[in-house]
Amino acid sequence: MNNQKIQNYTPGSHPDLLPPVKTSGPLAWVRKNLFSSTLNSILTLFSLWLLWSIIPPFLDWAFFNSIWTAANREECWDQMASPALGACWAFIENRFSLFTYGFYPPHLHWRVNLSFVMLVLALIPVLYEKLPYRKYGLIYSAIFPFISGWLLVGGFGLETVDTDQFGGIMLTLILGVTGISFSLPIGIMLALGRQSNMPILRILCVIFIEFIRGVPLITLLFVASTMLNYFLPPGTVFDLLLRVLIMVTLFASAYMAEVIRGGLQAITKGQHEAGDSLGLTYWQAHRLIVLPQALKISIPGIVNTFIGLYKDTTLVLIIGMLDLLGIGDASLADAQWAGLANEIYIFVALFFFLTCFGMSRYSIYLEKKLHTGH
Amino acid sequence: MDSPSSKSNQASILLRLWRNQEHRSTIIQIFTIVIMLVFLGMIVRNVDTNMRTIGKEFSFDFLNSPAGYDITFQPFISYSPTDTHTRAGIVGLLNTFLVAISGIIIATILGFTLGILRLSNNWLVSRIVYVFLEFTRNVPILLHILFVYGIFVYTFPVPKKAISISDTVFFSNRGVYTPAPVFEEGFKYVFISILIAILIIFFFIRWSRKVQDTTGKIYPVFYISIAILIGLPLVIFFSAGSPISIEIPALKGFNFKGGTSIKPEYIALTFALSYYTACFIAEIVRGGILAISKGQTEAAHGLGMRPNRTLQLIVIPQALRVIIPPLCSQYLNLTKNSSLAIAIGYMDVVATIGGISLMQTGKEMETMIIVLLIYLCISLFISAFMNWFNRKMALEDR
Structure with missing residues (x-):
């Protein structure tokens, strides 16, 4: 049909074709x-x-429609056209000190602030490779957890603060940073143990790793809070925060070990043999040849484990410790502010999102930078 | 021993032993064993003295005594406070399984959908999915659970003012109420017909494969199977006179009666666990599909395969090999994360045995050992399955 139509045009009267798409x-x-x-x-x-x-x-x-300053919920809702029409961020603002410091004595808040600043300073040498005198910076980063531990708990000349007064963002960061900084070395040791050719060492590492990976963190936290005291010599009082820190670190290091094992397995036998032929000892070969390559491969997995650990610190609320989520959840019971669950949850979610997303972006950047292959 | 020469001789023997790699590793291992044994011995002794000072006894007898607490959610076996701790634990374990299995099913469907949408060539869709995935994955699961539960508790109305969908499904802060099917006498024929349909499909698939092998003719096996599976029971259902009636929930007093009620704790936990895990599954699926090189698809097209069959025979089997191991570990994570039930009061195995039973009997040791062993068994079972599957699917290396 179309063909016939075309044939009917007299020469020269053909209409312009549409321009191409x-x-x-x-x-x-x-x-x-x-x-x-x-x-x-x-x-x-x-x-x-x-x-x-x-x-x-x-x-x-x-x-x-949100309200940023008010003394309580009623006052907040009175400022809106109708109740709960907008968010009542005044709640967060009002409680901000509680969310940051927990129940830390207000006149000692400078110690927490100082720790926050020191944490940022400790992160710089770890994150920026081109920093001058990075070596000394890294030494500072390595001893930072101990310095800030002393600063926060007190003792040795400082007023002591009970760890059950810790809470909020501060507690979340304590759990996260301790877990992250100690789980990597322990994880490397466990991974090497699992790869070792000494059967007994290997079996012990396998049992430990598989046991920890086989049970949920919450049961381990229960063990820490209820059962661990039985294991200690009679009369020893072990701080709950310390017990939880140990459990969280062990938990993360088992996962870390598996991630690093993946990296170690990707290193070919030739690399080990090259180390042997140069006359390097086991530790020299691992420090200089094997681990730098294995860790480079496992960066995405390591950072994922960090992020998982950091998110899992919220579980301490179940055993009654008030981290950021715990304080937020407990604040909902306050009659003055009851019913503002969405504001709290969004605030906490935003905090975790920003920190975790930052970590994963940094891992992608690092991966790209270290990708020296073809 | 006496003279200095024999002393240095001895030292050199030890040194030589240490320098020999084999002997050194033996020495290290012996040391490890000794340290481990001493450590374990210390722990056992500490536990013994500590228990004795408090006056506790290590025994599992409490399992046979009445539990004395109620479990609000017990869909499978009946339970009352006079039943034993063992039964309470079994109810809890079944609740764990319920959440884990329903969560796994929903998470798989949702995860594959999100993963495929993330790869969609529709820019807007893939961006929206990306934002959703990143936001969900970077927020703790406990927050998701509390948030979804909070929506039920704080946002949904009381049963009297429940939101209803055409007066059959009701949403309230005490749960969701849906109509329940009531099976009547003739329904067993429908059930039997489903079994027969499955049998027919089984033989049909075998026959069609044989036909394809001998003649090359391909039947639309999938659609025919679906038609048999739905059609046959449907025919029987109507010829038996629709032997099913539906009970609609109705408001009586302060709550609903009749129909099925689904507790908000269960919905919140299952929903939060499944969409959280689905985000991880989506990334796995996306990675798995991207891992199959474009050459595979092009080779299949070059052989004259249609796009559908390329996907079915070339891409999916290879992608599954990449997808399934991490998928299994996500299933394991979901099962382990279901222990967070305790945060919103859903009675799973941790909340029953490891929670209330522990508080009531004061048997921290025994209850925690039981809970840890249960989770270890589940994990080992899933890992064993994963290893078996990996072996089965492993590439045949030359």
């Missing part, structure tokens, strides 16, 4: 990426509808 520019991009097929068009329209029904109401709630 654009293959560049915004319109072409939209056509290619959003409306390339019927299914894609439906998906795009559905997504647009989804965004439209989520984002504007959320922005209204979180920003345009």
Whole structure:
């Protein structure tokens, strides 16, 4: 039919053909990426509808109708057109000191602040490779956990603070940083033990790793809070925070060991043999040849374990320690602010998201930087 | 011993032993064993003295005494406070399994969907999924559970003002109430017909494979199987006179009666666990599909395979090999994370045996040992399955 129509044109009267479909520019991009097929068009329209029904109401709630200063919930809701129309961020602001320091004595808050600053200073040499005098910086980073432990707990000339007064962001960071800084060396040792050719050492490491990986962290925390005191010599009083720190570290190091084992297995036998032929001892060969390569391969896994550990620190709320989530959850019971669950959960979620997302971005950056292969 | 020469001689023997790699490793191992034994001995002695000073006894007798607490959620076996701690533990274990299995099913479906959407060539869809995945994965699971539970408790109305969907499904802060099917006499025929349909499908698949091998003719096996599986029971169902009635929940007093009630704790836990795990599964699925090089698809197209069959015969089997091991460990994580039930009061095995039974009997040792052993068994079982599967699927190296 089409053919006949074309044949009917008299020469010279042929209408102009349509210009070809654009293959560049915004319109072409939209056509290619959003409306390339019927299914894609439906998906795009559905997504647009989804965004439209989520984002504007959320922005209204979180920003345009929100209240930032008030003494309690009633006062907060009185300022809105109708109760609970917007977020009551005044809650967070009002409790900010509690969320940061827990029940740490207010006149000693400078010690926590100083620790935060020292933590940032300790992170710099670890994260930036080009720092001048990085070697000395790393020594400082290595002893930082002990210095800040002394600063926070007190003793030796400082006023002592009970660890059950620790809480909020401070406790979350204590658990996270301790777990992260101690689980890596222990994990490396366990991984080497699992790879070792001494059967007894190997079996012990395997049993330890598989046991820890086989049970949930919460049961280990229960063990720490209820059962661990039985294992200690009679009369010893072991701080709950310390017991939890040990359990969290052991838990993370078992996972770390498996990640590093993956890296160690990827190193070919030739590398070990090269070390042997140079006359290096086991430790020299591992320190100079094997581990630098194995750790480089396992960076994504190591950082994932860090992130997992950091997120898992929230579990301490179940055994009654008030980390950031624990304090937030406990604040919901306060009659003055009851019913503001969303504000609290979003605040805590945002805190964790920013820190964890930062860690995973850094791992991607590091991976790219260390990727020296072809 | 007496003269200095024999002393240095002895030292050199020890030194020589130490310098020999084999002997050195023997010495290290003997030392390790000795240290371990001393350590264990110390622990056992400490436990013994500590227990004796408090006046506790290590025994599992408490398992046979009445538990004395109620479990609000017991969908499988009946339980009352007069039952033993063992039965309470079994109810808890079944609740753990319920959450784990339903969570795994939902997480798998959701995870594969998200993973495929993440790879979609639709820019908007893949961006939205990316933001959702990143946000969910970087927030602790406990927060997700508390958040979803909080939505139920703080946002949903009391049963009297429950949100209803055409008066059959009700949402309230005490749970979701749905109509329950009541099976009548003739329903067993429908059940039997389902079994027969499965049998027919089994033989049909074998026959069609044989036909394909001999003649090359391909039947749409998947659609025919689905048709048999749904069609046959449906025919029997209507010819038996629809032997099923539906009980609709109704508000009586302060709560709903009739129908099925699903507790908010269960919904919150299952939902939070499944979407959290689904985000990790989505990344695994995405990685698995991307790991199959484009050459494989192109080779299949070059052989004249249609896109559907390329996916089915070339891409998916290879991608599964990459996907399944990490997928299994996600299943394991979900099962272990289900122990967070205790935070919102869902009665799983940790909350019953390791929680209330522990508090009531004061048997920290025994209860914790039981809980740890249960989780170890589950983990070992899943890892054994994973290893078996890995061996079965492993590439045949030349």
